[in-house]
Amino acid sequence: MSKLTTTGLTKAFSGLVAVNNVSFHMDEGEILGIIGPNGAGKTTFIHLVSGILLPTSGSITFKGNDITYAPAHVRSRMGIARTYQLIHPLENLKVIENVMVGAVFSKDKSLKEARKSAEAICAELELGRLERDTAQLSILEIKKMEIARALANEPEVLFLDEVMAGLNSDETKQLIATVQRIARERKLAVGVVEHVMGVIRELTHRVIVLEAGELIAEGTYETVSKNPRVIEAYLGGAA
């Protein structure tokens, strides 16, 4: 059964339709690629399913419950977590506290329990020296911290919006392996937005393609990458 589905999901920003009539589903344990040229509506789509934005029309269900208008904090408590394309560290909290936030507020853990699970998750991601301020972190470490914080919510569905952007190829390889392992061990459904097609090919089981807000193709990376409409969309975007 699908964990997360959308039906006819649409978001218009005063005239501009950023997400247009998108119906999709995400199943347990699957890593889904969400691709499309710049401005295709990928980030807006994640904002809609995570509750950061409310849709103009259409609906969203999570494990059979209608969550179309549920507040973001309710969705994270239900099991939908995400990271941001533009990093969102909590700069007045230590690294460990940043990660604890997810555990404390989504899973109602005590500070002590939250610290323990945050430490375990950071160890899994090989993120160390957790008493540091976020200002002292490298870009890779910030991305790891934000993934760790999302995981501390103990989600069933996780969206990663361009977490690999800005990393070198070794770091990217390492993070791909980590995401695969985490998804497998937790039976997590992961939605991945990336512009680097190598990452999408390596990481995902299935891909959806957005162009100008519309879902134009769906399937494995191999089939989708041969789809003329997709090639056209990317070439059109590049021209």
Place this chain on the structure above:
Amino acid sequence: MKFKTSYLVAAVVAAIMIAFPTFLGAYPLNVARSVMTYMALAITWDMLLRSGQISFGIAGLFGLGSYASILAVLRGGMDPLLSIVFATVFSGAMAYALGFAILRLRAMYFSITTLALMEIFRIVIHNMHDFSGGPEGVVLPTVIFGGNASALYWLCLGGLFITIGASWFFEKSKMHLALTAIRNDETSARSNGVNIFKYLLITFVVTSAMQGMMGAIQVQSYGFTAPDTAFDANFTLLPLAIALLGGIHSTVGPMAGAVLLGVAAEWLKLKIPYGHLIVYGIIIILVILFMPQGIVGMIRRAGRAAGRAGKQTGANHE
């Protein structure tokens, strides 16, 4: 170990403060009460500030608590001590109701609305002649505890201890994570399960209740009040200055600021009776310009820098 020593220091300071009346006369005790009142208000202001919300409504809740207490005694025949509890609950309840409207606002809109609310409270009290005594104010037949200077001091100290306790709890509990997350990044907070409105409402209710409590303690200690006394803008401005001077986003910052500014204020009042408010203003401006982290923030930074310097000489090869 570190925790134990800080608890010990806190216990010793508390014991000395409790013992003050055994070796201080009525005048210094009076000054101490004024300092403690501003200290408590500064702490409550800072508690809400930790969520990023800047309130200009302290005097409003302080005045509301004053009037709730004095009118409960005068019109309702309530026991004075009980009236302080009543005023605390009343101010908290009022904040709860108002919170639903104003805690959706942010930044300047929130600040200005809190300021306007204070003015509304004052005008309402001002115009309810028969019940509130109008602009001339109201007088109690007797001051609480027969005006005994030591008892009044301990009453005020009790209010201060409650405030410090609440602030300390906010620093050590998940309130700290909630409020800091809200201040830093609301989007991130929401995505990690933080019910922003709930934590703002809790904080607004708790801090407003304590502001009302300090107003009630003050009014019972002086035995009279009037709109211009209860809603004096100083009750908004001085706590801000104190917290900014001492260092925001902590309990110790406002405490240090209150002692410094409180003592300076008494001294200035004697030296320049008409100009001391100007000096306050200058202090606020200088602090904001040159020490945005306040005294405590500067000390912390110096401590961290010293720590880093020590580490670097110790371990050069990283």
